[in-house]
Amino acid sequence: MLHYLLLSSFAMFFIAILLNFSKYFRAVHLRCEVYPIPHEINYKHGGSYYEWSEWWRRSFERPRRWKLKTILGILLINRKKMSLQPKHWFATFMFHLGIFFHAIWILMWILCAFFNISTKILKMASLLAFFGSILMLAFGMYLFLRKLRPPLRYYVPLRDHLILIFVLLLASTGLLNFLEDFHIFPNDLQPFFESFKTVHLILYSALILSLPLTKVTHYIALIFTHLILWDNEKMSEKLEERLKEKLHCRVEWGAQHIAKKTWIENFLEVEK
Amino acid sequence: MKDQIKLSDVLKEGQLLKIGPEDLIKLPNYDFKDEFKEINPEWKKYVFELDGFIGIDLEWKPKNKEEENELLLKFTEGLKKLLSEENNWTFLYPLLLSLDYCTRCKSCSSACHVYLASGKKEIYRPTFRSEILRRIIKKSKFGKKLFGSLDVNKNLILRLAELAYRCNLCRRCVQFCPLGIDNGLITREIRKLYSQELGVAPKALHEKGTVQQLNIGSSTGLRSEGFRSIIKFVEEEIFERTGKKIKIPVDEKGSDILLLHNAGDYLSRLENVMAFAIIFEEASLSWTLSSEAFGYDAVNYGIWYDDFQLGKIAFKHLEIARKLEVNRVVVGECGHAHKALISVADRLIFGEYQIPRESCLPILLDLVKKKLNLDPEKNSFPVTLHDPCNIVRLMGVVEPQREILRKICPSFKEMKPNGVYNYCCGGGGGLAIMNSLNFPEFRNKISSRVKFCQILDAFRDVLNSESKKYVCAPCSNCRATIRDFLDYYKAKDKFKIDCCGLAELIVNSMVDFDGFLE
Numbered sequence: 144m145l146h147y148l149l150l151s152s153f154a155m156f157f158i159a160i161l162l163n164f165s166k167y168f169r170a171v172h173l174r175c176e177v178y179p180i181p182h183e184i185n186y187k188h189g190g191s192y193y194e195w196s197e198w199w200r201r202s203f204e205r206p207r208r209w210k211l212k213t214i215l216g217i218l219l220i221n222r223k224k225m226s227l228q229p230k231h232w233f234a235t236f237m238f239h240l241g242i243f244f245h246a247i248w249i250l251m252w253i254l255c256a257f258f259n260i261s262t263k264i265l266k267m268a269s270l271l272a273f274f275g276s277i278l279m280l281a282f283g284m285y286l287f288l289r290k291l292r293p294p295l296r297y298y299v300p301l302r303d304h305l306i307l308i309f310v311l312l313l314a315s316t317g318l319l320n321f322l323e324d325f326h327i328f329p330n331d332l333q334p335f336f337e338s339f340k341t342v343h344l345i346l347y348s349a350l351i352l353s354l355p356l357t358k359v360t361h362y363i364a365l366i367f368t369h370l371i372l373w374d375n376e377k378m379s380e381k382l383e384e385r386l387k388e389k390l391h392c393r394v395e396w397g398a399q400h401i402a403k404k405t406w407i408e409n410f411l412e413v414e415k
Numbered sequence: 416m417k418d419q420i421k422l423s424d425v426l427k428e429g430q431l432l433k434i435g436p437e438d439l440i441k442l443p444n445y446d447f448k449d450e451f452k453e454i455n456p457e458w459k460k461y462v463f464e465l466d467g468f469i470g471i472d473l474e475w476k477p478k479n480k481e482e483e484n485e486l487l488l489k490f491t492e493g494l495k496k497l498l499s500e501e502n503n504w505t506f507l508y509p510l511l512l513s514l515d516y517c518t519r520c521k522s523c524s525s526a527c528h529v530y531l532a533s534g535k536k537e538i539y540r541p542t543f544r545s546e547i548l549r550r551i552i553k554k555s556k557f558g559k560k561l562f563g564s565l566d567v568n569k570n571l572i573l574r575l576a577e578l579a580y581r582c583n584l585c586r587r588c589v590q591f592c593p594l595g596i597d598n599g600l601i602t603r604e605i606r607k608l609y610s611q612e613l614g615v616a617p618k619a620l621h622e623k624g625t626v627q628q629l630n631i632g633s634s635t636g637l638r639s640e641g642f643r644s645i646i647k648f649v650e651e652e653i654f655e656r657t658g659k660k661i662k663i664p665v666d667e668k669g670s671d672i673l674l675l676h677n678a679g680d681y682l683s684r685l686e687n688v689m690a691f692a693i694i695f696e697e698a699s700l701s702w703t704l705s706s707e708a709f710g711y712d713a714v715n716y717g718i719w720y721d722d723f724q725l726g727k728i729a730f731k732h733l734e735i736a737r738k739l740e741v742n743r744v745v746v747g748e749c750g751h752a753h754k755a756l757i758s759v760a761d762r763l764i765f766g767e768y769q770i771p772r773e774s775c776l777p778i779l780l781d782l783v784k785k786k787l788n789l790d791p792e793k794n795s796f797p798v799t800l801h802d803p804c805n806i807v808r809l810m811g812v813v814e815p816q817r818e819i820l821r822k823i824c825p826s827f828k829e830m831k832p833n834g835v836y837n838y839c840c841g842g843g844g845g846l847a848i849m850n851s852l853n854f855p856e857f858r859n860k861i862s863s864r865v866k867f868c869q870i871l872d873a874f875r876d877v878l879n880s881e882s883k884k885y886v887c888a889p890c891s892n893c894r895a896t897i898r899d900f901l902d903y904y905k906a907k908d909k910f911k912i913d914c915c916g917l918a919e920l921i922v923n924s925m926v927d928f929d930g931f932l933e
């Protein structure tokens with residue numbers, strides 16, 4: 144039963160994410176790139192094709208795999224934060240590592256309901272999740288306290304505190320659950336601690352379900368923000384078609400210098 | 416006035432921050448005393464309630480309840496339009512992502528020169544203004560406590576507008592944000608809301624900037640006739656300085672290149688215009704200037720505050736190129752004009768207006784490598800390079816200018832940090848041209864301070880009044896900003912530091928042209 148609960152939470156999570164982020168797939172916008180851009184040949188010094196005179200006459204190959212490599216680098220290590228805030232970087236890295244360990248166990252646990260997975264592997268995943276819970280608790284606590292101190296306190300809304308508390312709760316029930324997995328409690332207390340697995344998994348499902356409503360999906364958002372920051376594609380026929388459509392939208396801005404006409408009519412200062 | 420300013424403090428009456436000399440970061444190797452004057456009481460009719468500086472030189476404070484309600488109404492309307500696809504497809508998606516996913520980790524703060532220079536004053540933190548916008552948007556959607564929403568009142572509206580002009584739009588902060596949240600872009604969107612809905616923007620940018628340019632052809636007020644007589648004067652001046660007779664091509668149809676300069680260069684310092692003419696003629700390029708309205712002023716201040724002014728001016732520039740039937744447009748040493756015409760406008764124009772456009776820097780490099788006869792020893796003085804954000808961080812033109820300097824200036828030394836991770840000169844985002852009331856004080860003391868520290872550091876081994884030294888800044892607005900703060904910090908007298916363009920240094924090293932920089 145709990146397997147199905149978790150599975151459906153994951154399914155709903157993915158649907159919500161898809162709905163939430165689908166608008167960014169079809170987005171057109173003006174260029175607002177910031178260098179260095181990983182798919183540029185001159186990436187090392189942050190250069191672009193504009194470094195060549197008559198750049199439009201040159202053909203430049205841009206290895207797209209760099210984009211993926213850089214995004215993965217940001218997701219996994221995040222050097223930028225490491226250089227500016229090493230302490231905070233370490234805490235968030237450990238916290239996220241804990242979440243990752245925990246997620247591996249959940250995945251294994253779901254899989255074992257449908258496939259025959261050796262108990263050895265499950266035990267290892269449990270051990271990983273146990274350490275994961277410790278990391279989540281310790282570093283989550285640090286992040287929570289950090290957010291309570293000024294000036295961060297003035298920036299972090301209640302919702303973000305609540306989510307972190309939820310994660311800390313999850314880490315605590317997780318910890319008890321994994322301790323129980325290793326049978327360290329006296330036998331007569333076993334049923335009491337066993338119930339933590341149920342509580343833990345229900346909490347986990349609830350968290351997964353609520354994630355699309357929170358900022359926690361920043362891990363997905365950062366892919367889109369970087370794709371925008373790295374978008375230095377020059378005008379093409381395909382792009383022109385999509386842009387023309389936008390330029391023919393009517394605008395309603397109230398300032399005197401903007402006519403209530405389309406974008407292009409404004410640009411060309413077309414009289415009525 | 417408190418040390419720890421909270422977001423909700425923007426709703427309150429009175430001046431939010433008063434900054435003093437003790438707050439500013441110390442200058443390296445230089446004991447300089449900044450003086451802060453009390454605000455002129457007459458200026459209190461402007462919005463001074465943020466930090467005592469006035470960026471928006473309009474009297475737009477509501478005088479009664481009726482005007483206050485109208486202000487609130489317009490602001491709310493503007494907010495809706497900012498978030499609607501029809502009215503703001505240009506930057507809506509980057510804006511939404513940046514508004515929705517900041518985790519308040521604060522990594523961006525230590526990347527911002529304004530925040531650092533001010534002694535880490537809360538209101539200059541890159542996220543401060545973004546967070547205000549975020550919270551007033553959330554207000555209309557969800558619960559107050561849960562999301563920490565802010566109410567909107569007149570104090571918030573007035574202060575938020577000023578706050579949007581305490582940022583150079585240099586976008587260094589986004590390079591250091593692990594999530595790619597763009598506080599510079601959010602700031603420009605805030606400026607747009609005020610300009611496009613309320614008609615509120617600094618006069619230098621709007622009334623005397625884009626509006627004047629669209630009416631006359633140049634934000635400087637320079638007209639065609641004036642331009643032609645300046646060109647005559649430039650030719651005479653070149654002859655006087657170098658003994659060479661040069662005929663500057665103007666309105667020559669069918670030329671390969673249309674060269675666009677920032678019109679400010681025709682009016683204040685002609686060296687850069689002269690240097691380009693000498694280099695292009697010496698290299699026998701097929702090029703022309705234009706004497707038609709818009710053709711002699713590359714600037715496009717719309718890039719800093721208004722999408723509509725941006726688009727209108729970009730079309731005007733390309734209309735000139737189309738009429739002159741040139742093969743390409745080359746933008747001279749003007750950073751924001753580079754960005755506006757070469758890259759941002761790329762997605763606004765199409766068809767016959769899509770004429771190839773490029774930076775002057777790679778062309779100068781080609782000429783230095785292949786066509787010009789140079790003697791680097793003529794530039795033996797210490798030189799450092801300022802990287803204009805618009806050309807370097809935001810367009811990726813990084814190497815050509817340094818390759819040139821390595822070839823023509825034997826004592827060239829980089830600032831730290833440099834290239835795409837440079838610091839803004841402090842004049843970015845339009846602040847360079849906002850010179851009314853007490854705003855230059857903000858620029859010189861706060862937004863330019865880190866750049867001045869970098870310059871002092873680059874010249875630390877030669878920081879004396881004996882030898883001349885140059886900061887090379889291949890951008891007209893950066894040069895104006897740097898010259899202004901070198902004056903303010905008395906660095907010209909004390910250390911003989913001056914600022915010049917790249918083309919001037921090239922001409923100064925040309926074998927046949929003696930003492931050009933003198």
Ligand code: SF4
Pocket residue numbers: 516517518519520521522523524542591592593594595596597598
């Ligand atoms: S903008 Fe980026 S770096 Fe700055 S606080 Fe937000 S997430 Fe952190």
Ligand code: SF4
Pocket residue numbers: 526527528529530540541581582583584585586587588589598599602839
């Ligand atoms: S864009 Fe530049 S000036 Fe503005 S907040 Fe970011 S770093 Fe500071």
